[in-house]
Amino acid sequence: MTIDLSQFHAIFLEESFEGLQVMESSLLNMIEGETDVDIINNIFRAAHSIKGGSATFGFSNVAALTHVLETLLDEFRSDKRIVTKDLISLLLESVDCVRDMLSAIQDGGKYNESSAIEVQNKLQQVLTGEILSINNPDEAEEIESDVQGWRILFSPYPSMLQNGNDPFRIIREIQSLGSVKIEVDLEKLPILAELDPEDCYLSWEILLHAAVSKDEINEVFEWVIDDCDLKIEPIGSDVVIQDTDNEIIEEMLSTAANARDDVVKGDQESESLSRLSPEVKHKRTTNSGSIRVGIDKVDEMINMVSELVITQSMLGQLGEDFTMVDIEKLKEGLCQLERNTRELQESVMRIRMLPISFVFNRFPRMIRDLSNELGKQVELRLSGEQTEVDKTVMEKIGDPLIHLVRNSLDHGLEKPDIRVANGKPEIGILHLNAYHKGGSIIIEISDDGAGLDRDKIRNKAIQNGLIADDDILTDEKIYDLIFQAGFSTADQVSDVSGRGVGMDVVRKNIRELGGSIVIKSTPGEGSKITIHLPLTLAIMDGQLVRVGDEIYIIPLVSIIESLQIKPEKVKSITGKMELYKLREEYLNITRLYQLFTLTPDSEDINDGLLVVVEGDGAKVGLYVDELLGQQQVVIKSLETNYKHINGVSGATILGDGTVAMILDVPGLIAISKDRAENTVERVA
Amino acid sequence: MTTILTVDDSTSMRQMVSFTLKEAGYDVVEAKDGVDGLSKAKNSKFNLIITDVNMPEMDGISLVKALRAITRYKFTPILLLTTEAGPDIKQEGKAAGATGWLVKPFNPDQLLNTIVKVVG
Incomplete structure (x- = not known):
């Protein structure tokens, strides 16, 4: 079966970066000469996970480095080594190195190989005092080729079943190595009244006819080596092994399994190997990035959606035979719909929040x-x-x-x-x-x-x-x-x-x-x-304002207040620049119609309204014809669709389908300042 | 249906194990640490439990001990996933009642071969 491991790379990288963060902050909390077991365990666990994952997913360079790192941490943990400032720095250096390697994997780029080797050597030197040569794992295994088969004496201890091991499984595995002749020794089996179903009383003599090494047989018994008496000896070619009938083994297996299941009242079902599906869906890995979301946020969203569904069905019902009598109900329903939509939107936005x-x-x-x-x-x-x-x-x-x-x-x-x-x-x-x-x-x-x-x-x-x-x-x-x-x-x-x-x-x-x-x-x-x-880049609360026939949107966060203009508070300098005295402050007045060359309802300052906005720590008054509603708008980029315009940060589509520009308040303030300075210069 | 519980604090490893087993047709439940694993085991019945050793909250060894104390998990195969192949962890795992172990790194085939051994 082939499984594409690359589909797990993104999540592995994400959690490894988190692990490195944990390592780093814990290392910074380490104090020289002190062995804080909790801190070291934290670091150790993170390194351990990265090591396990990188080895599994085939990033051997990361695995090799984290392995040495882990060995050093283990020495701290078991008090074999004292925490020194130099060692903390070296560990931090290693963290950087691993991060560099992982980033390289993420971006498909290269990492600084020489510094990785240097760090690894430094760690190795600390551990052993010298640079170790890496053992070659590919050393050929010695195969005893003249061996025709093996006699295996397998006598499990009564307690062998206690840790979930099953002698029949082991026998089946031996059977898969070659032809076998099996004899069971029933000598120790007591009478039924004295039989403890939790104990194992049987032992076996297995004659295996196969050209396998002793190690291969030992491997089958690997998990139970301490739970049984095991004797494996070679047999010569003169011994003829007759295959024990497969059916008999299968029967043995199923009877035994049934018997034990009855005892423990388990509901184990035996599933045949044929259930292994050879087909594997290859999921393409994308670089779109992922986000981790708390379950509570998802639950909240599901909750909102179900509310929305209820409202929708309520409105649907109302619409079936609608009369004007129901108009109140309709309004109520639409109100509810609006609330649901807003809440849903909020909870969707919360998903992106970290x-x-x-x-x-x-x-x-x-x-x-x-x-x-x-x-x-x-x-x-x-x-x-x-x-x-x-x-x-x-x-x-x-x-x-x-x-x-x-x-x-x-x-x-x-x-x-x-x-x-x-x-x-x-x-x-x-x-x-x-x-x-x-x-x-x-x-x-x-x-x-x-x-x-x-x-x-x-x-x-x-x-x-x-x-x-x-x-x-x-x-x-x-x-x-x-x-x-x-x-x-x-x-x-x-x-x-x-x-x-x-x-x-x-x-x-x-x-x-x-x-x-x-x-x-x-x-x-x-x-x-x-x-x-x-808070977010996709949606914002906007104040709709009208200038002539155009509608503009001012981000609500930038608005300090909107006011009706009192003529006595308007001062003008050289007839060009206008200032408005707001309490103890003087504000530049920017007439939006002048900026965007529109025809306003009236050019008389007393007829319009002043919207006081703040950006980059400065304030300015924007002169508009009318304030319209406030609403949430979805921001569309102007640069991607058209080009950059001073004073405009983006555009949006209003409820009636028309496009409205979103004003860039810091930009407008800069424009207004420039104009003011030009005027002042001229006065001076 | 063979139902398997996989316990690992590393999401990528857990997902890899879970995905491989699901592709092979097993029912899989995931748990993020020993405490989570134990509570899921208590509320259900699994035919096999595969657990990481080094985890926060409750490590794999403690989980095995706790599971063995529950009557219906007395004989259930429990496998340890470990990066350590040394005798220490094996001994400790066996003493706690683990059935066997699988040494990391392993590939999906190795995982399935091991699983087939214990649950068929």
Whole structure:
């Protein structure tokens, strides 16, 4: 029977990566000189599973490395070896190596073979003090060719049945090796009244006529070698073996099986070999990726679907002979349908949600390595790890977060001596926090380091020609400069950050996810980076607004408030730029009809409405003709179907079939800022 | 119908075993560790139990002991799947009451050959 093992590769890789994560975080919790059995068992179990799986699925390189790894762990477990810092580092190195190998399998790429060998040799050296040569497993087995057959004396102990072994099974197996003559010894069989059905009283003498090695026979008895007296001796060619009739054996087998079944009242059914189906469905493995979903989430969905079915049948019945009297019932039914649909949608969306700990878990290891490398002392605090994020968002936010954390460590946190000199505790704190707020996920990265150096950034920006010498910039604007392409403030580009990918890429990635990033910093006290991300990428809550004949959608998460414009609060600068005084703040007013060159109902500012939106930490007022309803919209990409347009993040199809554009709030704010600056420049 | 319980904390191994056995026409129930396996065994009757040794919660050896204490599993074949071929684990398994073992790595054919030995 052929079974395509590659169909299990994806799941094997997935669980192995999880296993590596467990190993890594447990290794980080290991303390020098202490043998915490629970921690070591955790690591051991994970390594063991990876080893077993990789061997089974044919990844011998992984199996070989995890085998040595496991041997070392076993020595910790049995107190033969003491945990040292070097060994922890070596184990971590091995984890990286295995991860590299598995990633190579996943992507069909190559792994760093030399470092794998190096790690394996290091492990081997630790274990034995020298490099072992690998035994050749293909050594030819010695076959005693002149042997014509074997006499097997098989006397099971009375207890042999107790562990589920069956002498008849063994005899049948011997029979499959060649022709046999079997004699049963009934001598020890007591009278029925004294017979204990749980004991075995029989023994056998088997004459096997076959050119097999003794090892092959021993293998048949492998499981029962300690439960019986066994004597295997060769017989010469002069002994003629007459085949014991197959039928007799079969009869013996079935009688015995029946008898015992009656005793234990089991319901064992004997199934013949013919049931083995030779056909195997080859399931094609795809690279579409999989997701693990908790049973509770699936149950909830099934529950929702059954509710939906009930509602559907109720509406169906109502429709059969509908009269206007039933209109209330119909409305009620439609209401219910709407509720069911929404709940179903929510639970379907929840399937894609994973706790952000998947990303956060990478950091303890990274911080450990980086702080060693940079000679800094850092305490990592994680909170809100259970906050759930859409899988796609999670996959895309990983790299930007790593970059930000590297930056905080490299540029933000100071070396211990400088910290002490500045009256701060020696150990710096890096805090990663995640939480839900409205329809977004907020991720905060804060440190108690030196904060951003305003002047340094400014000088650098002037040097790079990003700003002019005499530009007057707010703090906010200056901090924003670090997100510009090719900006790095480190005096010397270190190994840690500044390796090509800059903050501009970070911001770009986050914006692509429909999110925004803001940095706040106090010199000497630290910085805090806040990332806003949408909960999901496929669906969002939108506010429908009308401008002229067009309908636009503003993401509800970006809207702070909508208000009727009071003319006395509108100030205009040079007749071009308009500001609105909202409480103590001045907002730029952006007239959407101007931006999209439409004909509005009225150009008089008093006739329309102002929608105050926030993005990238800034606010702006959008002037629209009318507010329509709020609804959930499915986001369709504009880039894939048309091309990128400034100020528009996507499109959707409304209930009546028309297409509406979804506004890109951070983009609109940027446009509005540019216009404002142009105006200010002209005034100046 | 021969019903087999397969206990393994590794999903890929469990699925591989389960898929192979199902293709061969057996009824298969999966359990993710010893505790899960024991409770499934208690609520049903299996003709064969195949269990991994190294698992969280309850390991394979403890599972065998617990199963042997249940009257209807007194003589049921129980196989251990183990990466260790050393005498230690075999002895320990036998002492607990395991019928036999299958050493990892094994391929589907090897698995089926072993299964056929014990359940026919």
